[in-house]
Amino acid sequence: MDDKVNTGHNIEDKKLIINARKPVGELGNQILDRMNESHESMAQWGVSHFEINENDIILDIGCGGGRNLERFAEQITTGKVVGIDYSEVSVEKSIDFNQKAVADGKVEVIQASVSEMPFEDNTFDIVTGFETIYFWPDFIGDLREVNRVLKKDGLIFLCNEAVYREGEMDKYADLIELLDMNIYSSEVLEESLKKTGFSDFKAYFNDENDWICVTARKI
Numbered sequence: 001m002d003d004k005v006n007t008g009h010n011i012e013d014k015k016l017i018i019n020a021r022k023p024v025g026e027l028g029n030q031i032l033d034r035m036n037e038s039h040e041s042m043a044q045w046g047v048s049h050f051e052i053n054e055n056d057i058i059l060d061i062g063c064g065g066g067r068n069l070e071r072f073a074e075q076i077t078t079g080k081v082v083g084i085d086y087s088e089v090s091v092e093k094s095i096d097f098n099q100k101a102v103a104d105g106k107v108e109v110i111q112a113s114v115s116e117m118p119f120e121d122n123t124f125d126i127v128t129g130f131e132t133i134y135f136w137p138d139f140i141g142d143l144r145e146v147n148r149v150l151k152k153d154g155l156i157f158l159c160n161e162a163v164y165r166e167g168e169m170d171k172y173a174d175l176i177e178l179l180d181m182n183i184y185s186s187e188v189l190e191e192s193l194k195k196t197g198f199s200d201f202k203a204y205f206n207d208e209n210d211w212i213c214v215t216a217r218k219i
């Protein structure tokens with residue numbers, strides 16, 4: 001999601017931005033390059049809220065252009081970083097962006113939907129999702145799927161540059177219509193995570209930018 005662009009302006013902008021939901025073709029490639037840069041400050045802020053151990057097995061869902069896979073791969077030694085995305089173009093871009101780490105077996109990227117992930121139960125220490133939950137088709141069911149693949153006490157981390165606040169959603173109206181997206185409040189995130197087998201919920205806000213990130217642990 002890239003809300004720095006006024007989606008009301010022209011049809012070309014809209015054709016590009018619509019690719020944030022599922023990047024396709026050349027415009028998909030372009031938006032992935034752009035998101036690797038435009039999401040960087042938010043991602044740096046977000047990841048400052050949890051620890052990574054060098055032997056962690058980490059999954060990034062909706063990995064897009066692959067910048068967060070690179071970030072995590074730099075922090076592990078014996079661990080592993082896996083990215084999934086349901087867009088073929090995102091998978092290609094993430095592999096290209098992390099060529100060496102992929103060749104070394106440190107990073108793996110798989111085309112898959114969050115709703116049905118090709119992993120055994122209790123596989124990951126950390127599961128992350130940056131700017132992607134807006135588009136998950138069945139949020140509660142999909143959180144249950146995340147819970148399934150996390151190890152006990154494993155950490156879920158979700159980070160968004162848009163947060164639902166009563167009476168303040170007009171600024172997102174164009175994006176919501178264009179992208180058919182769900183922008184969640186902290187309360188809904190907490191309730192949803194509690195309902196799907198997580199505890200120890202924490203929410204962090206960056207009010208200057210309207211960013212939110214949350215963490216919780218698998219019970």
Ligand SMILES: C[S@@+](CC[C@H](N)C(=O)[O-])C[C@H]1O[C@@H](n2cnc3c(N)ncnc32)[C@H](O)[C@@H]1O
Pocket residue numbers: 001002020021022023035036039061062063064065066084085086087090112113114115129130131132135136137
């Ligand atoms: C706005 S982009 C964010 C990409 C990246 N995480 C970032 O922060 O730059 C959303 C990504 O989530 C992926 N995505 C959306 N719904 C998904 C789903 N149901 N399963 C897997 N990936 C999904 C899209 O294909 C896209 O690459």
